[in-house]
Amino acid sequence: MTEKNATAYKTLIVEKRGGVDWVTMNRPDALNAMNRALVDELQDYFGRLYTDHSVRVVVLRGAGRAFCAGLDLKERANRPEDAATGASPQAGLVAQRRISEIVMRMRRCPQPIVSLVHGPACGGGFALALASDIRIAGESARMNAAFIRIGLSACDIGVSYFLPRLVGVSVASELMMTGRFIDAARAERVGLVSEVVPDEKLADAAAPYIEEMLTTSPLGLRLTKECLNMSVDAGSLEAAVAMEDRNQILCAQTNDFREGIGAFLGKRRPEYTDS
Missing domain, CATH: 3.90.226.10 (2-enoyl-CoA Hydratase; Chain A, domain 1)
Structure with missing residues (x-):
């Protein structure tokens, strides 16, 4: 619609x-x-x-x-x-x-x-x-x-x-x-x-x-744009990796991460709820 x-x-x-x-x-x-x-x-x-x-x-x-x-x-x-x-x-x-x-x-x-x-x-x-x-x-x-x-x-x-x-x-x-x-x-x-x-x-x-x-998780997509923006100007590899580590830990706590894993294993399209 x-x-x-x-x-x-x-x-x-x-x-x-x-x-x-x-x-x-x-x-x-x-x-x-x-x-x-x-x-x-x-x-x-x-x-x-x-x-x-x-x-x-x-x-x-x-x-x-x-x-x-x-x-x-x-x-x-x-x-x-x-x-x-x-x-x-x-x-x-x-x-x-x-x-x-x-x-x-x-x-x-x-x-x-x-x-x-x-x-x-x-x-x-x-x-x-x-x-x-x-x-x-x-x-x-x-x-x-x-x-x-x-x-x-x-x-x-x-x-x-x-x-x-x-x-x-x-x-x-x-x-x-x-x-x-x-x-x-x-x-x-x-x-x-x-x-x-x-x-x-x-x-x-x-x-x-x-x-x-x-087909990506809403949070994962938002954090990817944010991290890319910051990594372009990162002062070191360590600074970029620190942001990446933060993103992964945040995303891993969500229901969408569990849905993503289930959809991957079940060979189906994920149904994300941004939660």
Whole structure:
């Protein structure tokens, strides 16, 4: 059963399919560029997820011909207080943090996020894709750190954090210092996306990932995302192993662990209760 727009957003469509939220950025005439409303609604949506364990997986995508073409520069030109070079450094920083908070909430929420990227994913749209846990690209996907092409630094909205961790410093330097586009085929070669499929097959391609994640225990999946986040920046092997040990002991105390063992031995699908 699909429940649409449980929250009354204007620029996001949220379809709830069991434990999966299908979230569509819905400004197709503007290539889903991030205006004030979309920024606020993305921030609100991902902020709500932190304590909403009814949602187990999030799929993020764009309506129309693009994933997200970045910030809506036309709107920002008419709102000088929103620009990074606005009325004052203080006002500019407040506006900037409203946007960067989105990717921090994406990493903070315990649900894995699968981005289905087609068409342009530029600037802020690139950042949304990078902040996701899994990226699947349509054949039309073209991504770039567009900020450097409009007189800003390419280091924006978490890109300087995520990109070198995903593709290495050399490729990240190339993409960020030139602003050049990376297409779907090369993105797959360098490990930026998991696979490339025809645009019309993106939802179908996501299905096996979702199915496999839904057959894991809810707590185990949440703790895996948390531990992965922390291990990327762990100061030592010991720090990463300490987090892993904590996760295993916590999960081993749950009814879901006993159900998982029983399902494995009985060669059946587990029925988890998140308890």
